[in-house]
Amino acid sequence: MKKEALQTAGALCCSLLALTSGMANAEGMQHATPDQQALQRQIAEQAEQIETLKRAVAEQEANLAKLRRAVAGDTLDIQRGRGPENAVSQSQARQPAPAAPPAPAQQTAQANQANTAAQTNQAGGLPQREQQESRPAEVAQIFEQPGVLTPTGKYVLEPSLQYSYSSANRVALIGYTVIPALLVGLIDVREVKRNTVTAALTGRLGLTNRFELEARIPYVYRYDSTVSREIATGTAADQTFNASGHNIGDIEVGARYQLNDGGVDKPYYIGTLRFKSRTGRDPFEVVTDCSQRCVGNTTGTGLPLQLPTGSGFYSLQGGLTWLFASDPAVFFGSVTYLHNFKRTNVSRTVLNGEREFLGSIEPGGIIGFNFGMGLALNDKTSFSIGYDHSSLGRTKQNGVNVPGSVRTQLGTLLLGYSYRLNEKRTLSVAVGAGLTRDTPDLTLSVKMPISY
Structure with missing residues (x-):
């Protein structure tokens, strides 16, 4: 023309x-x-x-x-x-x-x-x-961190709500064995059901087309129910112990930088760095149900009377995210490592206000990876599927591995769906199913990123 x-x-x-x-x-x-x-x-x-x-x-x-x-x-x-x-x-x-x-x-x-x-x-x-339309359809976000960065001069506010449920059975043997088939003492069988609701507000600011900053403020509500029965005590009644806690969680700040240009048949690589604070209620500050020292004590439940809302440790996480577009799908994934900083002179509170000195505590590092695929169904809806895995190292106390502490594997299968409500708002829903015994049985999250 x-x-x-x-x-x-x-x-x-x-x-x-x-x-x-x-x-x-x-x-x-x-x-x-x-x-x-x-x-x-x-x-x-x-x-x-x-x-x-x-x-x-x-x-x-x-x-x-x-x-x-x-x-x-x-x-x-x-x-x-x-x-x-x-x-x-x-x-x-x-x-x-x-x-x-x-x-x-x-x-x-x-x-x-x-x-x-x-x-x-x-x-x-x-x-x-x-x-x-000014904003295209979004691929459903199933992992914690998004992929593509926020444009220069733009910012995104993302309110979110996540629910997690897990249940576990625990058998505690208190006594000694004469022969492998005969126990002298008590067998404490416990079933723990844990419910956690986390409401968070995340903000992201694009400083350049390759660099963005992020901050996340969570508020955590936890409710645990423990059902136990002491076998061989002459009683068949179950005992129930309930505990709850709600407070602000650990505030996080992070940054992401796009390392290359990418393009057709070329993946995009994005470096990530995240720092987690200790603003949540410390697990060593809550009162534990023990009449005296919990270690070696058979009285009390040994459970906290009020649940913590934070990890109690500063953490620093680095990672690499990759995205590869292959019409009509987008493949994505990441590899991360989280380091927990050691704390010294740690003590916890038991009943009657007494303090139990624990010394130095150093949680193990966490190696994580995930991968997934996003598919746009039409100009407003999209679907994602992925897998997330984390490997938690052993915890050390005073430089020695804590007895009973082993490397823990957490695997989760995730499905996500998103729908664009208008030019600036998108509703994303994701559901996760635990594939290992230590992983929460169910996680359900709802997010609504709003761009400005």
Whole structure:
């Protein structure tokens, strides 16, 4: 369309120039009448307008080339849905305005440019409805950390609510054995049911297209029920011990940086760094149900009377996230390592306000990895499936491994679904099923990121 317009404009310009030249030659032979002079001035003005139109068309072609490069660079953002807003509208907003030709010519050039841009976008695989809205569909977020970064100057507020349920059986042998089949003492059988609800507000700010900052403030509510029966005590009655706790959790801050450009058949790599504080209620500060020292004590339940809401340790986590677009799906995953900093002079509170000195405590590091796939079902809905695994190291007390502390494996299968409510809000729901005995049986989370 642009080439035809240029050819037509060029032919018209040549005709007008020839007519102008003929009129000039005629003027050389005899003086032009007032009507001829007015016609000559009109022809000269139209020639200038045609030249202006040609320059505007050339600028539009240069802008279109930049637009194509921008669309190619933002293809992953469009598919993943966590990156910039519509790449077409954002790229056009960055282009300088061309010189303004007369109204009819300007409308023609703009119509040709719009048609060409629409054809280019459709050829690149972008849905027509997606170009009309400022924010594309999002792939459901199932892991804690998002993939694609927040655009420059934009910020996202993400309220979330997560529910977790787990149950476990525990058998405690208190006594000694004469032979393997005969126990002298008590057998304490416990069934623990744990419910945890975490409401959090997360904020993300894009400083550049490659770098963003994040902060997360959680509020935790926990409720545990322990059902136990002491066997061989002459009673068949179950005893129930309930405990709860609610308070602010551990506040986290983090940063993410995109390491490469990525593109077609090239993955994107994003480095992550996260720091976790100790703002939640410390597990060593809550009162434990023991009449005296819990170690080696057979009185009391040994359980906290009020549940903690934080881990009690500062932590630093580093990781690498990768994303690979393969139309119509996006594959993603990450590898992380979390280090818990050691605490010294630790003691815990038992009944009657007494303190039990524990010395130095150092939790083991956590090695984690996850992977998944996101698939856009249409321009508003998407589906994700993934697997998350964490390996927790042994805890040390005074430099020695705590008896009974072993490396723990946590595996979770995750399914997620998201629906875009409008241009700025998206509702995401994820459900997780524990695949190992130490993993929570069920996790259910709801998130609604709001972009500004």
